[in-house]
Amino acid sequence: MISTEIYNNYLSNLLSGNRANCSKVVEELLDQKIPVQELYLELFQSTLYEVGKLWEKNEISVAVEHMATAITEGLLNLVYPVIFSGDRVGKSVVIACVAKEFHQIGAKMIADIFELNGWDSFFLGANTPSQELQKMIEEKQPDLLGLSMSLSFSMPRLEKMINEVQFAFPQLAIIVGGQGLQGEGRSLLSKYSNVTYIDSIGELEKTIGVSDG
Amino acid sequence: MDKAFAADILTQYLDLEASIIFLLIDSKGVVLETNQYTKTMTGLDFSNQQQNLYDVLVDFGNLPSLEEIKNNSSVQMFNIQTSDNLPQTFYFNFFQKDDFTIVLGQMDQQETDELRNNLLQANNEANNLTRELQKKNAQLEQLNAVKNQFLGMAAHDLRNPIGIILRYSEFLIDEAKKTLTRDQLDLLNSIKISSNFMLLLLNDLLDIAKIESGKLELKLELTNFVEFVKRNISLNQIIASQKKIKLNFQSYEYLPQLMLDPLKMEQVFNNLISNAIKYSPANTSVLISVFQSGDYVMVSVKDQGPGIPEAEIPNLFKAFQTTSVQSTAGEKSTGLGLMIVNKIILGHQGRIWVESKQGEGSIFFFSLPMVLERTEKDSQALRQKSPAPKIRYNLAKKKPLEILLVDDQVEHMHMISILLNQLGYQAQFSRSARQALEEMGKNTFDIVFLDIKMPEIDGITMTEHLYRHHPRNKIPFLVAVTGAEISKEECLAAGFDEFLLKPIGIEDLQAAIGHVNIGSSAFTGEEVSKDKMSSPKPGPFLNLEVLEEYRKIDPEFLTALVSMFLEQTPGAIEELKKTFDENPRNIPGLVDQIQGACENLGATKLVKICQNIRESAPPAGGSEFERYLENLETAFLETKQALQQMKF
CATH class of the missing domain: 3.30.565.10 (Histidine kinase-like ATPase, C-terminal domain)
Structure with missing residues (x-):
């Protein structure tokens, strides 16, 4: 459990662009062997949601929002030695963002949660062109595909990607998630078989457990 | 709105808020006025008209003259110095009137946005690559661990067969060299040399596998x-x-x-x-x-x-x-x-x-x-650990001794000899117990370092032989040299005076030499009959008068008494230990039994310890009792040794 004091200290450093101080907070938490899920949910995810809200309320500029995201992305690197050192379960997943979307951090955190659960995750990053995605699936032959959509207006591109992937790889199970699916978009997914909407990291871990078991 | 009011507002905005470079310069380029943004960006002090336009611009040596700049009506791109030493590019317009020129400069917002987007993308890609690298690192580490495990297993499993090839080739060379031709012997030698080298290689590989897998455990x-x-x-x-x-x-x-x-x-x-x-x-x-x-x-x-x-x-x-x-x-x-x-x-x-x-x-x-x-x-x-004793390199001068080293391994004997040389001693060597006994028959020695594990006659047997055939005072100071195949107690019980564990250091040798009494020993091959027992040195452990009395009356009874004592006392001491834990009230009775047996034999030191236990009233506590037991055990071993010295 991350204390309010640590959280506020981290957030104020994140908003003022003090990367070194943010790094110190994360390093100290890692030294204390904080569970990675807790770090991701209670620090990285919570602060980024708060940064988003501050931007929406015009309390911070988009530049500050970009800076906070960039700092957080850099801090994920500190966690990788922990994430990648665990035992493997012999399953793999390809994670990608919908084409023309540049917000990748959420999808990346999901890829990391897969790693923590022993899966090998291949993260394709922001703005994944459909062709590149298919090439990766062909090469890695994953057990699962994860697609992230941050903005609601990307829904047509998400549907196009699902259609293309299902045409080429009909057996491949797909999970989708992201802030862009918080509203109506989710209902449009019901028509696809083998596509599951995941709304939180907790639910993702349950799903992985089911797939695994 | 009146124009004067609007002009005021604009001037004020330009002065305090706008992100625009504003300079008012005279005909020589001296800055007469500027706004807040320019001051903040450049970090320059514009008071007292001390700055010139050229102080504001970054000069790479190709700036146009002031006249050229002022007369150029198109937008001109210049870099300005900033307070954080990161020059910024601005697009300038120059408006000239009479001797004064207004200079206005602004950044290209589109260009800045593009830069930001590119940086964000580059940051994303760099982070994704770092993630990929970290993952590959983790995979490589896992593969390396598997490699080490494989290396270790392979090396370990190969050692036995290679060892067998090596030993058999040696065996064949030794046993069949008379029946084999020169060529066949050469072949066998090649097999031996190659398998020996393979064994070395495998040992090194095993070491590396251990070290690489983080199993370099140092026993400091x-x-x-x-x-x-x-x-x-x-x-x-x-x-x-x-x-x-x-x-x-x-x-x-x-x-x-x-x-x-x-x-x-x-x-x-x-x-x-x-x-x-x-x-x-x-x-x-x-x-x-x-x-x-x-x-x-x-x-x-x-x-x-x-x-x-x-x-x-x-x-x-x-x-x-x-x-x-x-x-x-x-x-x-x-x-x-x-x-x-x-x-x-x-x-x-x-x-x-x-x-x-x-x-x-x-x-x-x-x-x-x-x-x-x-x-x-x-x-x-x-x-x-106590501080190391000072090494006395001239010890031989103060305490001259005749030393004999007995060991079948030449290199080990050589090593002790070098260490003895450092103390100033020259030792003689024997490569077997038989050779040593011959040597001791011819020469007088004060101290003999005797290897325990030797082929034919081992160190213990040789010591027993010495005690059987010579009185104690004629036997040199005997030092058991062992590679942990036998305990110190066993060596002392067999009649050794000192016990050294290989590898032996110079301090060990110095300490052993320190215990030698010069002139107290040495024999020259003169055989002494068993029943002479002229001057046994039972020390403070035995009352000789009691023993002599028994011997005179009934020697067989004495022998039986001694064997009973030697056989039963360790068990009685063990019983005493258990009683302390289980039923302390029985301690006095048991101590009395042990004391009685010791008195019969004249085992004075043991009797004294038993009395101490009986007298410690109320019954001694845990640690004190343990100390008594330790004393009892040590005194028993000493008494046993003294009895053995007396050929019982």
């Missing part, structure tokens, strides 16, 4: 480093002398003791010294130096070999990187030795390096910290 011990080095040098004397190479040693004698793993460090010394020998021509010398440098002890091994080509030095401590330099007597190299050495030194928090010039030989240096970071357990061991 407080060690007298100078003595340790000397011992290691002496171990290499034989191969050095075979090539007529002299091993010299120099050291700073007052080094403190070091915490090190003796076995691992021995590997380091063996490797460096044997390498030096391997690449040195005959009739040269190798100098091993030990000295202090700051908080480190430095060791150097210097040879007079051909030196190492400069290009090969950086790879010297890597796996399978053998040098192009040829060994001088065809000795082989696994290419792993220096890598292992490097890892061991690093494990001791030291460093190793080499200085070499072709044609001038090589010097391998390594450093060891004077105080290694210790665990609490090590620190306790350090505190508990």
